[in-house]
Amino acid sequence: MWGCGYTMTTWVEEDSALEEILFDLHISVGVTLLFLLILRIAVRLAYAPPPLPDTIRRIERIGAHAGHVALYILPAVVIGFGWAEVDVGGHQVQWFGIPVAKVFPTVEVWEGLTETLHRWLAYTMLSVALVHVAAVIKHRWIDHHDILYRMI
Numbered sequence: 001m002w003g004c005g006y007t008m009t010t011w012v013e014e015d016s017a018l019e020e021i022l023f024d025l026h027i028s029v030g031v032t033l034l035f036l037l038i039l040r041i042a043v044r045l046a047y048a049p050p051p052l053p054d055t056i057r058r059i060e061r062i063g064a065h066a067g068h069v070a071l072y073i074l075p076a077v078v079i080g081f082g083w084a085e086v087d088v089g090g091h092q093v094q095w096f097g098i099p100v101a102k103v104f105p106t107v108e109v110w111e112g113l114t115e116t117l118h119r120w121l122a123y124t125m126l127s128v129a130l131v132h133v134a135a136v137i138k139h140r141w142i143d144h145h146d147i148l149y150r151m152i
């Protein structure tokens with residue numbers, strides 16, 4: 001999603017057929033991810049994960065908890081602002097060619113704001129995701145905490 005989003009807004013020629021294909025793909029996969037996110041949140045609420053190992057320090061527990069909450073909230077708001085950008089700009093979100101509900105009214109003056117928020121929150125989410133992966137590597141291979149079992 002980051003690669004596609006960046007490519008379609010920077011490298012690809014404006015108003016070209018390739019740009020349209022990438023926009024359609026980005027939006028359709030984004031809508032799919034919204035459904036997967038809702039499913040994931042439902043599963044997370046239905047099944048509590050095992051506790052963190054006792055050996056993890058309090059400060060790391062707080063950091064892990066904040067990071068995990070952010071990994072649910074950020075995709076939701078990134079997708080929300082992406083959807084809003086399309087709607088306020090006077091278009092309608094399509095899922096692989098099928099028009100989906102118009103959630104936000106057309107207010108063209110908000111297009112720039114929703115675009116900026118979508119972009120910056122998307123890159124914030126990328127940073128949090130990278131920190132998450134780095135933390136997994138540290139805990140698993142440096143501290144030898146069995147957190148992969150907990151993730152599975």
Ligand code: HEM
Pocket residue numbers: 001002003004005006009026027029030031033075078079080082083084085086093115118119122123
């Ligand atoms: C997890 C999901 C998503 C991620 C990580 C993501 C990420 C990105 C990124 C990195 C860009 C390029 C921003 C830039 O560098 O200028 C972008 C652009 C864009 N995204 Fe998403 N996106 C997601 C979901 C969505 C969804 C669901 C929609 C619409 C329903 C959407 C609509 C757009 C649009 C219209 C642009 C072009 C913005 C422009 O004109 O500059 N995105 N996205």
